[in-house]
Amino acid sequence: MLQLTDVTKTYPTPQGALHVLDGVDLHLGAGESLALMGESGSGKSTLLHLAAGLDLPDRGDIHLDGERLSTLGEPRRAALRRQQLGLVFQQFHLVPSLSVADNLSLQARLAEREDNHWTQHLLARLGLAGLNDRYPEQLSGGQQQRLAIGRALAAKPRLLLADEPTGNLDETAADEVLDLLASLVDESGCALLMVTHSARVAAPMDRCLRLQHGRLAEPGE
Amino acid sequence: MTPARMAVLRTSLATLLSHYRRHPGQLAMLIVGLWVASALWSGVQAINASARDSYARAEALFSSDLDSITRRDGRPLSLDDYLTLRRAGLRVSPLVEGEWTSAAGDTLTLIGIDPLTLPDDAPLGRTESSAGSLRDWLLPPHRVRVAPDTAAQLNDATRLPPLEIDPALPPGTLVTDIGVAQRLLGFEGQLTRLVIAAERSAELPAGFVRTSAAVIASPGQLTESFHLNLTAMGLLALVVGLFIVHAALGLALEQRLGLLRTLRALGVPARTLIAALALELLVIGLVGAALGIASGVLLAQALLPDVAASLAELYDSNVGTTLALPWHYWLGGLVITLGGLFSAGASMLWRAARLNVLALGQAQAWRGRLRRQLGIQGWLGGVLLLVAALLWWRLSGRAGQQELALSFAMVAALLLGTALWLPPLLAGALRLAARRLRNRPLAQWAVADLQLQLPRLQLPMMALLLALATNLGVGSMVGGFRLTFLDWLDQRLLADLYVRPPAEQFDAVRDWLIERPEVATLLPARSSDATLIGSDSRNAGGTDTATPVKLFGIAPEPILRRHWPLLDTHAGREAAWRALAGGEAFINEQLARRHSLAPGDTLRLRTAQGTRRLSIAAIYPDYGNPSGEITLPVTRLASEFSAPPGSLGVVLAKDRASRDALMARLREGLAARFGLAGPTLIDQRSLKRSATEVFERTFAITQALNALTLGVAGLALLTTLLAQAETRRAQLAPLWALGVTRARLVGVQLAQLLAAATGTALLAVPLGLALSYALVAVINVAAFGWRLPLHVFPGQIAVTLMLALMVAALAALLPAWRLWRVPPRQLLQEFAAS
Structure with missing residues (x-):
């Protein structure tokens, strides 16, 4: 599903080049879940952005669903994101001017993959049934993140990329959201790559990797 | 476009537009900005288009290369004169022209022609247009040709022959057979003039004068200047309106x-997103343009009668009072509105195209960005001001249409350059204030908060600056012009009464007046035409092209010599008058500027009596006169140039009785002895009154547009404040939570805006004065050929400062009231959210 080979990413800083990723290799199979851990600034989000085709590596290859991202133009990468990926952010990034129902179906509509049964099912599973006409600002933090997860899954992606999805939530809400995320990912059969710095959050995943000094390692290494 | 891409575009557009559902104020601000910008621009263009349509029709009719022949002694032409000229082999055609009053009381120009003798290609003789034929035209009940807009006003079936519609005719004009016209005008047996094809050169019998078509032509340059002034005002309103649009778009993008x-x-490609934003602009633009153009037409309908009256009185141009809008007017309105919208939205599209997707959720580094932006604005403003200075230096004192366009470019650079400097100057002032207010935390917060608001407030403040400066500049120009004009009228209209006797009575009336005890001085005047064929100028730009000029004859009596204003002389005032008596000439300022002439230069003139050379002794101001003019002693004009009799100015002997009593006696005498009354006797006071009325009416539309522009600037400020009111409350809520009362918060908000408006007004004052100087010393010279002195009115400066504060206070009132009314619970929520 996702293959990173010798991926390097460097940012220029006033103090010199900062090697955020330095020859990273990663493989994520279909339906597999992987937690990516690391300290703040270790490059977790950069790796996620590269995997989503939002940015390109300085060196190395990224293959998503068999396509080599660095050879694709921006429109094709956008189409791949639309059709194959679901993205969940720490800050939710819901559209404040769209209702709950419209936010939920936004990506599915963009991908022309709207499925009313699946949308209704998601609304019920997310505990948002009956809140269709509300706007994001009228929801709690936990509800907003559940809505963001629903939006990412509504287009039935093959890979869900989640960047600290519980970072803005209290422990109870975070647990609820994680349970729901795990259950819905199982149900939809998509792969999951989740960035987190919490071992507790990473525990239920199939695999867990740590990003340190620009390289990937098993947590114990 | 594939269905998949269409779906992405459709969904993206719907999502983008949903923003306005949550922020209707921003949408209203956008539409209102476009609406007013487009309305004022379209209104002015509708007036211009209608007036130009009238000019085109009038020019097609009259400037058709027909020279005019009149009697040298000024007496009316008769049928005998016509026959004399025809027998001499001249293919002249008779013409009768006069004013005819319709049943509704409208004064129309009635022209009588003889289609059989008119040159073939003369539009006047086009009798076979529409259904009429030459036979219908010549035989009873005859025909009268009339433009459709004039026909709609006519209801005189009993007095007029059947109407024949001719859209090519100018408004307010009727053309019919010469016999019918003579009957309707009461001119039986008389002719107004004889016309002849301009290309036919022929020796005229003695006693007749030929005036070339070039001299009769319409005052195109002056009316063009009038319309250019209107266009400039419309453009200013458009720019100010687009400032609102720019501010609204910036706000909408920011949010x-x-x-x-x-x-x-989520997978929307950058290009699709730009296309969706462009589509959004297009939809908003079409709505704004439709509203704007419709309102513009209504505005033009309201203003056109005043404009038509001004043009008629100033330039003798007959402009219809109903709108005539060609197809390109509608298209032009749409293009300029959409063009303005897209130019205002270009930066939005550019920023969206360069959007950094990875900055998701990152806080905006507004301070650094603002500093960079202010730096760029400062540089750009400096460049524009340098361009303005260079143009100023290049233009000073030159007249002409090309110079006029450059003058407007100079004023645009001056206004825009200073407007770009406003935000950096305000930011600098705020930085200074912040340092000095360390011991007053609330004031320091207010200053810091105003710095934060500057990116959003800068555009409406720039609009306010432009509106205030234009108000002050145009106000000073009009005020100064009024003073100069009235002073000049007093100097030029020295006589208490002007008598215009028929040519055959002229000498007898003059001799009678000289003998009257009521008369202190008699000032006879005559005028004639000539062609300036060259000059020996000490300046580089002497003329070699033939230009029609007026010759004006004055009586250099002591009272006239004392008051007649002179701008420049060769060897002083007294010497100039001696030189005039000795054979030299005075010329008006417009002639001097157009041909770079100065006292001491020599003119070469072609007249009916041959070529003449005249030395220039002095240059005099001649406001409101479209033509170049050469002034000579009246006796010389009569003897050497065969000028027909003109008017007799009567200066009353006021030491003998009251003015009114003397005037009454004189009028009685003239009526009893010569049968002179009505329009042949013109009281100086009524002449001054009507001249002043014309003046006020001319500037009425300028001042109306000026006030509207200031209103638009106020609207820009109000809409910006309303659009950001929600964000502002989130910024104010923490302050409220810290213990600042709502009343205090409202006061702080008002004080912030008043401080910004004061800073803006302080910059508007020097800019307004510079604009006023540019108008009187550069634009006036380029447009009309004469320069006005600069007058500074302290009262007007005070009014500008007050207006700035008033506009700011009015704009801040509604948002402040809404803040005052917001319940504490909501502030609490906003505090929690912030």
Whole structure:
């Protein structure tokens, strides 16, 4: 599903080049879940952005669903994101001017993959049934993140990329959201790559990797 | 476009537009900005288009290369004169022209022609247009040709022959057979003039004068200047309106940056997003343009009668009072509105195209960005001001249409350059204030908060600056012009009564007046035409092209010599008058500027009596006169140039009785002895009154547009404040939570805006004065050929400062009231959210 080979990413800083990723290799199979851990600034989000085709590596290859991202133009990468990926952010990034129902179906509509049964099912599973006409600002933090997860899954992606999805939530809400995320990912059969710095959050995943000094390692290494 | 891409575009557009559902104030601000910008521009263009349509029709009729022949002694032409000229082999055609009053009381120009003798290609003789034929035209009940807009006003079936519609005719004009016209005008047996094809050269019998078509032509340059002035005002309103649009678009983009990044992250390609934003602009633009053009037409309908009256009185141009809008007017309105919208939205589209998707959720580094932006604005403003200075230096004192366009470019550079400097100057002032207010935390917060608001407030403040400066500049120009004009009228209209006797009575009336005890001085005047064929100028730009000029004859009596204003002389005032008596000439300022002439230069003139050379002794101001003019002693004009009799100015002997009593006696005498009354006797006071009325009416539309522009600037400020009111409350809520009362918060908000408006007004004052100087010393010279002195009115400066504060206070009132009314619970929520 996702293959990173010798991926390097460097940012220029006033103090010199900062090697955020330095020859990273990663493989994520279909339906597999992987937690990516690391300290703040270790490059977790950069790796996620590269995997989503939002940015390109300085060196190395990224293959998503068999396509080599660095050879694709921006429109094709956008189409791949639309059709194959679901993205969940720490800050939710819901559209404040769209209702709950419209936010939920936004990506599915963009991908022309709207499925009313699946949308209704998601609304019920997310505990948002009956809140269709509300706007994001009228929801709690936990509800907003559940809505963001629903939006990412509504287009039935093959890979869900989640960047600290519980970072803005209290422990109870975070647990609820994680349970729901795990259950819905199982149900939809998509792969999951989740960035987190919490071992507790990473525990239920199939695999867990740590990003340190620009390289990937098993947590114990 | 594939269905998949269409779906992405459709969904993206719907998502972008949903923003306005949550922020209807921003949408209203956008539409209102476009609406007013487009309305004022379209209104002015509708007036211009209608007036130009009238000019085109009038020019097609009259400037058709027909020279005019009149009697040298000024007496009316008769049928005998016509026959004399025809027998001499001249293919002249008779023409009768006069004013005819319709049953509704409208004064129309009635022209009688003889289609059989008119040159073949003369539009006047086009009798076979529409259904009429030459036979219908010549035989009873005859025909009268009339433009459709004039026909709609006519209801005189009993007095007029059947109407024949001719859209090519100018408004307010009737053309019919010469016999019918003579009957309707009461001119039986008389002719107004004889016309002849301009290309036919022929020796005229003695006693007749030929005036070339070039001299009769319409005052195109002056009416063009009038319309250019209107266009400039319309353009200013458009720019000010577009400032609102720019501010609204900037705000909408700022608030939607997160949304744009989210859409990109969800798989919307950058190009599709730009296309969706452009489509959004197009939809808003079409709505704004439709509203604007419709309102513009209504505005033009309201203003056109005044404009038509001004043009008629100033330039003798007959402009219809109903709108005539060609197809390109509608298209032009749409293009200029959409063009303005897209130029205002270009920066939005550019920023959206360069959007950094990876900055999702990152706080905006506004301070650094603002500093960079202010730096760029400072540089750009400096460049524009340098361009303005260079143009000023290049233009000073030159007249002409090309110079006029450059003058407007100079004023635009001056206004825009200073407007770009406003935000950096305000930012600098705020930085200074912040340092000095360390011991007053609330004031320091207010200053810091105003710095934060500057990116959003800068555009409406720039609009306010432009409106205030234009108000002050145009106000000073009009005020100064009024003073100069009235002073000049007093100097030029020295006589208490002007008598215009028929040519055959002229000498007898003059001799009678000289003998009257009521008369202190008699000032006879005559005028004639000539062609300036060259000059020996000490300046580089002497003339070699033939230009029609007026010759004006004055009686250099002591009272006239004392008051007649002179701008420049060769060897002083007294010497100039001696030189005039000795054979030299005075010329008006417009002639001097157009041909770079100065006292001491020599003119070469072609007249009916041959070529003449005249030395220039002095240059005099001649406001409101479209033509170049050469002034000579009246006796010389009569003897050497065969000028027909003109008017007799009567200066009353006021030491003998009251003015009114003397005037009454004189009028009685003239009526009893010569049968002179009505329009042949013109009281100086009524002449001054009507001249002043014309003046006021001319500037009425300028001042109306000026006030509207200031209103638009106020609207820009109000809409910006309303659009950001929600964000502002989130910024104010923490302050409220810290213990600042709502009343205090309202006061702080008002004080912030008043401080910004004061800073803006302080910059508007020097800019307004510079604009006023540019108008009187550069634009006036380029447009009309004469320069006005600069007058500074302290009262007007005070009014500008007050207006700035008033506009700011009015704009702040509604948002402040809404803040005052917001319940504490909501502030609490906003505090929690902030």
